[in-house]
Amino acid sequence: xxxxxWSAPRRARxxxxxxxxxxxxxxxxxxxxxxxxxxxxxxxxxELSYYPSGQHLRxxxxxxPESAADLAWLRAVxxxxxxxxxxxxFTRMGHVFDILTTLAPDFVSAYVFGGxxxxxxxxxxxxxxxxxxxGIEANPxxxxxxxxxxxxxxxxxxxxxxxxxxxxFELAARLPDGPAESARFAAFAHQNAGNIAAAYELWRSVxxxxxxxxxxxxxxxxxETIRVAVEQGRKDLLIKRLGVPGVVLRGR
Amino acid sequence: xxxxxxxxxxxxxxxxxxxxVGVIAAGAVLLGVTQLLGPLAMGEGRRLTVDFGLSGxxxxxxxxxxxxxxxxxxxxxxxxxxFNLLSRPISRPSYLVGKWAGLSATLGTVVLSMGVGLCALxxxxxDRVFVPGVLQAMVLAxxxxxxxxxxxxxxxxxxTPVLSALYTLGFYIVGQWSxxxxxLAAKAPGLLHGLLEIVADLAPNLPxxxxxxxxxxxxxxxxxxxxxxxxxxxxxxxxxxGLAAAAxxxxxxx
Numbered sequence: 046x047x048x049x050x051w052s053a054p055r056r057a058r059x060x061x062x063x064x065x066x067x068x069x070x071x072x073x074x075x076x077x078x079x080x081x082x083x084x085x086x087x088x089x090x091x092e093l094s095y096y097p098s099g100q101h102l103r104x105x106x107x108x109x110p111e112s113a114a115d116l117a118w119l120r121a122v123x124x125x126x127x128x129x130x131x132x133x134x135f136t137r138m139g140h141v142f143d144i145l146t147t148l149a150p151d152f153v154s155a156y157v158f159g160g161x162x163x164x165x166x167x168x169x170x171x172x173x174x175x176x177x178x179x180g181i182e183a184n185p186x187x188x189x190x191x192x193x194x195x196x197x198x199x200x201x202x203x204x205x206x207x208x209x210x211x212x213x214f215e216l217a218a219r220l221p222d223g224p225a226e227s228a229r230f231a232a233f234a235h236q237n238a239g240n241i242a243a244a245y246e247l248w249r250s251v252x253x254x255x256x257x258x259x260x261x262x263x264x265x266x267x268x269e270t271i272r273v274a275v276e277q278g279r280k281d282l283l284i285k286r287l288g289v290p291g292v293v294l295r296g297r
Numbered sequence: 298x299x300x301x302x303x304x305x306x307x308x309x310x311x312x313x314x315x316x317x318v319g320v321i322a323a324g325a326v327l328l329g330v331t332q333l334l335g336p337l338a339m340g341e342g343r344r345l346t347v348d349f350g351l352s353g354x355x356x357x358x359x360x361x362x363x364x365x366x367x368x369x370x371x372x373x374x375x376x377x378x379x380f381n382l383l384s385r386p387i388s389r390p391s392y393l394v395g396k397w398a399g400l401s402a403t404l405g406t407v408v409l410s411m412g413v414g415l416c417a418l419x420x421x422x423x424d425r426v427f428v429p430g431v432l433q434a435m436v437l438a439x440x441x442x443x444x445x446x447x448x449x450x451x452x453x454x455x456x457t458p459v460l461s462a463l464y465t466l467g468f469y470i471v472g473q474w475s476x477x478x479x480x481l482a483a484k485a486p487g488l489l490h491g492l493l494e495i496v497a498d499l500a501p502n503l504p505x506x507x508x509x510x511x512x513x514x515x516x517x518x519x520x521x522x523x524x525x526x527x528x529x530x531x532x533x534x535x536x537x538x539g540l541a542a543a544a545x546x547x548x549x550x551x
Contacts, residue, residue, distance in 0.1 A: 108473035108503055111510050112352040115338070115345050122339050151514050154341055 100147055114149030121145055121155070125162055135167040142176055146183075156180030157193045170202055181213075188223025191216040192230075199234060200290045207238035215247065229260060232267065237284050244283075245271050300391040300398065303382075307399025311365055317407060320357045324411040327353040328418055343424050344513050350415035351434050351509045357411070358404050358442040359469060365403075366449030367461035369396050370545075390542035397450045397538055401443045408439040430512035433523065440530040441506035445469060447534035448501065451541035454548070471496070472503035505529055 048056055106113040121141045128135055142159030146152060156177050164173030177194045184190050195213030198206040214231035217223035232247035245268060252264035274282045311317065331349045335342025370393070373379040382392060412435035416428050448468045452461035471478075475497045482493035505526050508518040 104474055104477050107470060108507055109352045109355070109509070111348045111513055115341070115348050118341060119334065119337055122337060149510070151510060152344075154339070158339070 102144060103148060106148065110148040114145055114152055114155075117141070117145045117148060118152070118155060121159070125158075125166070129166060133166065135162070138163055138167050139169065139172045139176075146176070146179065150183040153180065153184060153187050153190050156184075156190060160193070160197055164197070164202055168202075173197070174201070186220060188217045188220030188227070191220060192224050192227050195227075195230065195234070199230070202290050205290060207234045208240065211235035211238055211240060211243065215243070218247075218250070225255075228254070229264070232264070236267070236271070239280070239284060241271060241275065241280055241283060299385075299387040300395040303387070303392055303395025304398035304402065307369070307396050308402045311400055311403040312406070314365060316361065316364055317403070320361055320407060321410055324353050324357055325414060328414060332418075343419075343422065343427070346415070346418060346422065346424075347427055347431060347513045348509060350411075350418070351431065351438065351512060354408055354411045354415070354435060355438045355441065355509075358407055358438065359445060361404060361407060362400075362442060362445045362449045363462045363465055366400050366446050367453050367465055368458035369400060369450060370453040371456075371458045371461065389545050390538075393450055393454060393542050393545055394538055397447055397534070400446050400450070404442045404446060405439055408435055408442065412438075427512065427515050430508070430515060430517045433518055434508040434512040436523070437506040437508050437518075437526055440526055441503055444472075444501050444503070444506075444530050444533050444537075447537040447541070451537050451544070454541050454545040468501060469503070472501035475500045475502045476504045501533055502529065 048059055051059070102113060103110050121138075124138065124141055125135070138159070142155060142163070145155045145159070149155070156179070160173040160177035160180070162173075163176060164170045167173070174197065177190070177197055180190050181187070181194055191213050195210045195215075195217060198210035198213065211231050211234035214227050214234055218227035218231055228247050228251050232244045232251060235241075235247060236244035248264045248267045248271070252261050252268065255261050255264065271283060274280060328346070328350055331342070331346045334345055338345050370379070373382070379392075383389065412432065415435075416431055419425065419427050419431065445465065445468070449461065449465045452464040455461075456464065478493050478497035478500070482490050482497060485493055505522075508522070511518050
């Protein structure tokens with residue numbers, strides 16, 4: 046039976062119900078819209094502060110810590126982006142990356158991004174270094190992470206550590222997924238750290254193995270320079286005066 | 298023979314359920330969402346696809362177990378169709394095993410269709426190297442669901458659908474915590490140590506069926522792991538079905 050065939054009281058109740066639904070719906074929409082425009086909104090992603098540590102979140106993930114880590118990663122990227130473009134305050138960043146890497150210890154990008162972001166934007170070099178060292182401990186066969194850790198020591202704000210940079214670049218050169226330029230970076234870092242013998246061997250490795258002709262020629266030149274300097278007893282000629290890296294952040 | 302017939306009918310009945318279409322559609326939507334979130338993940342879109350794809354298979358499969366598995370026997374009791382069946386030369390244990398096999402086959406189909414979708418997406422994305430690990434993780438997810446189905450069938454044979462769903466969910470949660478319980482037991486004193494060990498042993502050891510982390514890194518798990526998981530799934534399911542059959546056998550129908 047269609048509404049037109051209903052009795053008058055029933056039709057009235059039906060229409061009243063529809064009218065009230067539309068009225069309340071429209072009013073609710075207006076209130077929500079006004080509240081959104083006028084009321085203060087929560088600080089971007091401040092809820093991250095209330096997350097428990099990764100150790101406690103892991104059992105709560107019910108066997109799916111990797112998916113929880115992915116969500117934490119999306120949150121971490123947003124947290125970084127929000128604060129990078131607004132107040133430049135990164136007070137909870139260490140906590141966020143601690144959660145992430147505890148949930149997924151094999152998440153190499155999280156160590157790399159977190160390590161550099163903590164050292165640069167967070168201005169907490171020690172925390173960044175700690176995070177990356179935890180990463181290499183959890184992923185000892187990751188050439189990518191070894192290279193990034195070497196690079197971290199190479200550009201460490203406040204003071205380079207060329208010996209350790211060379212050590213990790215060398216490790217990256219030995220690992221299958223290490224970037225192709227690892228051996229060259231290792232040779233350069235060792236040479237400027239004063240480890241001339243190690244640098245010579247690494248340049249020789251580049252000269253013998255690099256697929257790039259220019260790199261091979263450059264490595265041979267470096268070997269020749271080292272040989273001459275050692276013969277003259279002038280190792281100081283081999284060590285460049287590298288500047289002290291700092292952090293310059295430009296906001297929007 | 299009767300077990301096979303019951304399994305076949307359970308499979309056909311479950312496959313006709315509109316819930317399955319919804320579950321597979323939800324899986325497809327989840328994969329689509331991972332592709333939308335990919336650009337926000339700063340180069341980790343592939344990881345997102347594999348993790349959520351595999352977790353989706355596991356979660357949606359569990360949803361089927363909770364919604365379909367826990368009412369398998371109760372529904373037949375309510376409709377009284379079980380009396381027709383059991384008045385024929387069909388033993389109660391064969392009936393339960395048939396129900397379990399039928400639903401396990403249905404879940405296998407769900408896992409396979411969602412897994413094939415995930416693998417196809419990875420191939421399209423140019424991440425072919427991740428496919429073998431994903432296939433292994435998919436098989437393990439299927440075995441996990443097989444174990445959960447046996448628990449659901451046991452609960453269904455003994456209780457109402459709502460309570461069965463709650464019990465099954467409880468088994469799932471405790472099962473996921475079984476390795477944590479073992480760690481806790483190692484640190485606990487005397488009696489509590491023994492108690493926790495017993496709980497961890499009795500609970501389904503579901504972390505055994507997790508190869509998702511390896512798959513997300515593009516790695517495969519060992520065949521030894523696969524063998525252990527297969528053996529455990531068969532034995533644990535057998536044990537649960539044995540208990541269920543014993544309890545069902547002693548049950549009086551009014």
